Amino acid sequence: MVLLNIVVPVKQVPDVSELRLDPVTHALIREGVPSILNPYDRYAVEAALRLKEKFGGIVTAVTMGPLQAKKALQECIALGVDEGVILSDRAFAAADTWATAYTLSVFIKTIPFDFVVCGLKAIDGETAQVGPELAEFLGIPHVTYVKGIQVDITKKMTSVERQLENGYDVWEVPFPMLFTVAKEFGEPRMPTLSGYVRAKRAQIRTLTAQDLVKLGGDPKNFGLKGSPTFIPKVHPPPARPPGVVFEGDAKDSVQKLVQALAERSLV
């Protein structure tokens, strides 16, 4: 029996650990960096699958990006997600968090949903903003940093535990609602062999900007044009002025260091 409709917005990101700086210009080398499913989104998929396993339902993963981002959706399907949808159009390119959330909301509004489950943040932009902004456009409550959720299906009510830097909160929140998932929720599962087979065969639905306009989207709000924020400049981190390095006899080095610190009134 299908009970819950769960939507998981995901993102394909460059594998940040593979990014290197050009040794001469100190600029970021973007070419040849592999793309992966945002690691935080795996926790969102996990949370969605646990809800599905408990209550029954359908999990749909949605992404916005170039067509190659279908691979991220296939990864979700290999984990157990039922359907994949990609919003792909040059008009969506260079969207900031506001425009991304808007664009996702245009599609999500056209399908039934009880829960929208997001990753805590993406490892490239690290803003953690798309979740709350998306909830705003969908007109539903949202809860960030969720480490546990209990659902009362008949009352359409949840009890959620949210992890903070210095403690936690317990909130009661009616659904439909959106939540972002903290690592404390639990380790995400690994894809299975049969999952991979399913992912390979899966039909991924593709929607263009024109499709979204037909669904009621305002093209003025897509991509670069629709983004309130712009990045005119990107530069390498500033180099600190070169410091003093003491080498040789340890005792001698330590004395020089303490002398220098004393001159700055630091010891």
Added chain:
Amino acid sequence: MATQSSFTTVTDPETLRKLAEFKGVWVYAEVDDNRLTSVSAELLSAARYVAQKTGEEVSAVLLGYGVERFAEELAKRGADRVYLVEHQALQTFVSDAYTEALSQLIVAKKPSVFLFGANRNARDLASRVAGRVNTGLAADCIQLEVNDKGQLEQIRPDFGGKELSVVLTPRNRPQMTTIRPGSYRAPDPDDSRRLVLERFQAKLAEQHMRIKAVKTVRQTLDPKEDLERARVIVSGGMGLRNRENFGLLRQLADLFDGSAVAGTRSVVEKGWLPSHLQVGQSGKTVSPKLYFAVGLSGAIQHLVGMQNSEVIVAINIDRDAPIFQISTYGIVGDLFEVVPLLTEEIRRLRSQMLTTKQESKESVAGH
């Protein structure tokens, strides 16, 4: 986010007129666990810097219930005006009521710049508010500047600090930013500053109060583990070899008031230190007066969390370790030899200084 500069200049007179209606630099004064969060005071530093460039007023916004007692401190630390929004539904942070109350204040008073701390609750709130009032939000910035067009330059590290982006919000107001804790130093309180308090009544309806907070649990941090407030941090990496050797760092740290021991991600993953003592991209961002980097090479993910420290001392056996490129002082050597010597030498200097003081006192007494 976009990179085309043609989008950064506004020429349309109608838009310019609308933008000009927004004035003033605001900070979100966050109350959590019955106190102002430390980043709230830090934001006042950033706001004063911006306001001095734009010739505007600085206002702090206090949201909550029974929080008026914090207004005085905000004034003393640099707020020209404090907006006080009190409502029973704002007793503790809940995203829906807080968003609505704050958005109503923004619509009524039209600030040009609005700064939030980049801690979890404030980031959550700022995101939803930006959605509601339809403006841009730059996340987790470490520095603010104002360009020659009077636009706020919001500077943030991307890709774990591998590059810096300058974010503009050219056509929307307020220009909203979250600022990473530790990026600015809180201004000292100035007792001569007078409080100007302005109350604002938010109208909250049932649809704005769907979320009910049923439990709020907070732990107070041992001051020896409060990295964001520590004035001196002694941080260790894999060079320490095991958990027990962190005792060496503790001995050095104990020589300083307001000090803490910290470590890199690898050290935390090994279980040598608990995760709240991790400095770096996936841990804490710190800016103490003095940071000892001991037996850690200086991976970019670590550097981004400590590069704002005033003085950095690196101790490493490898002369080519990247940590030496950003350190103020460095010692190339075996940490197991250097750290005990350093601890001993500081002790010796301290006792020497103490003796000199006593001698000079005695000689004064002798006259």
